[in-house]
Amino acid sequence: MIKPHRYCALGAEISSDLVLPELQASDSACDALVQIQQGDHGQWPSLEPSPHSTPTLRLAPQDWRLELEGIGWFRATGGERLEWQRWDDSVSDRDIRTFAVTSGLGALAIQRGALVLHGTALERDGEAILLLGHPVAGKSTLAWCLLQDGWRLLSSELVAVSPDGLVLPGMHQLKLWHDAAVALELNWSQLPPVRKGLKRYALLAQDLDCMSQPTPLRLIYALNRAKADSGQEDDAEAEDESEKISLKASDDFSQTTALMRLRNQAFHARMYRGMDAEAQLFMQAAALARTVPMHALIVPDEIKAMAESLKKVDLMQPESMQQRTEATAEDASND
């Protein structure tokens, strides 16, 4: 029997029959809390699905199932076990792990009671910032720029925060779209695609500076992408050309706004609801909103402008950035 691979991510020791280069390897001798292994979806017990289920996503308390046609079946149970099965032999390990380490591990972390958010977290000088935003908000591009400036990656795509406010190391991988890779002058032809055929590339831990220790969360930024050629995000400041080329931070959100924003950025709110964990989400988000300040961060849409503007500010110091009006900050909280 092949010895399973060991990792540590989202606060759990993991034993896996898949190689998962997105996760931090572990040499811990203690028993793994989470098992990732191949299963047979035909053997899974029938489920009384929550009304929040969809044809793709079947949900019940402590039971999460994903059926992705053409790719495979996944099941996370009890916060401890993630099973996967290929759709057919054409499905690669990379296809499987793409969904296992994101939605699958996220579901397990929710089952274990963690606060899991759509975001990317980075560390510098022992403190963490969290960039919140949905896919295509620009988190990974911004994170790559920060990594060039001495920051270390804690987790991308999904971020777990412990009850005592620590960001737990998670996904040590950045996914960059082709256009971002070109704008950042990366040698994209040498980068592996996230999955075969996608014009989106994976930068794995070996190519990134990653942080392996849980890190206190100091600041949260809710990302808003300013449109390069439109005034739509700009509101009253539409005339201000610097809007399009510089990073801006708002004043602190009110706790209520921060709470709403955290709830909106939960890693798949539907999963929380379908697994009966919405009360847990609310309590944890409220606690985080009380203790960690949140600002809107208006990011230039144009990638080179984003990279340039980062050199002029310190993300640990929101006041180092041009301020946004409170009204706009509240707008930015509006998904």
Added chain:
Amino acid sequence: MTEEHSYWYLASYPKSGNTWCRVFITELMRLAGDNPGEELNLNQDIETGAIASSRLWLDDQLGINSCDLSFSELDPLRGGAGASAWLFAEGERFHKVHDAFKSPDSHGRPVVSTTGCSGVVYILRHPEDVAVSLSHFYSWPLDRCVASLLDPNAALVQGERFGGRQVRQYMGRWDQHVSSWCDQNQLPVLIMRYEDMLAKGLETFTKLAIFLGLPNDENLILQALENTSIDRLKKLEDDVGGFAEKPAKCERFFRSGRTGEGAERLTLDQRIRLAKGLSDAMTRFDYGEDVDA
């Protein structure tokens, strides 16, 4: 599926009157409501429903990051997404769609959910006028717009190299798009010609209101039509400082609204190409007049 959760599609090739139709529905419901005092606000009130190609919506339904799937992998999944009572956010019942009903990648299935759907309003407009409107909207030369209407692979793609907030919307050739919706038999369909919405407003919009189960009192329809005339919409667009669905380079979303611009602006060659390439559908919907080949 209860009546409360029923939903409808407003489907069209782009620039065919879909937005006008949504604004009309919004206005009709506002007028029929308890407090019709305030004027319609284009950007706040037009949220009748999410566009079916929204990436955020798909991510929520599928439980994954849809950026990790190719467009051809997504198309067969899209029709299954949302086949439940929890389809769209509460209160959002009319959903804009620019996709053709099926795509070459969708394994013969619709790219939109049909479960629980009450029906589709399909809006079509003379392809010559669509070409002119596309040209203004996307700042494209007219010839490119004509070619796009004739392209069997035409699709709205924000980008497969940078993500985008919507997934690819396959449209195909204009006549394929029309036929994909008008000839499908999975959803009840009301076909509305833009030209009839303009020339026979009361009759056409009354049929729409009846089809959607909305109030259809003649005075309400006439008032809603008056409030959503092109001149009123232009004023409302000015009032909100630009309609949110307008691309940056496009001067204004609500521009002329009239018919026949294509015949004036397109060259004879461009008109003939459209007439030849799209002849069956154009004849079927009375768009086949007097272009000399």
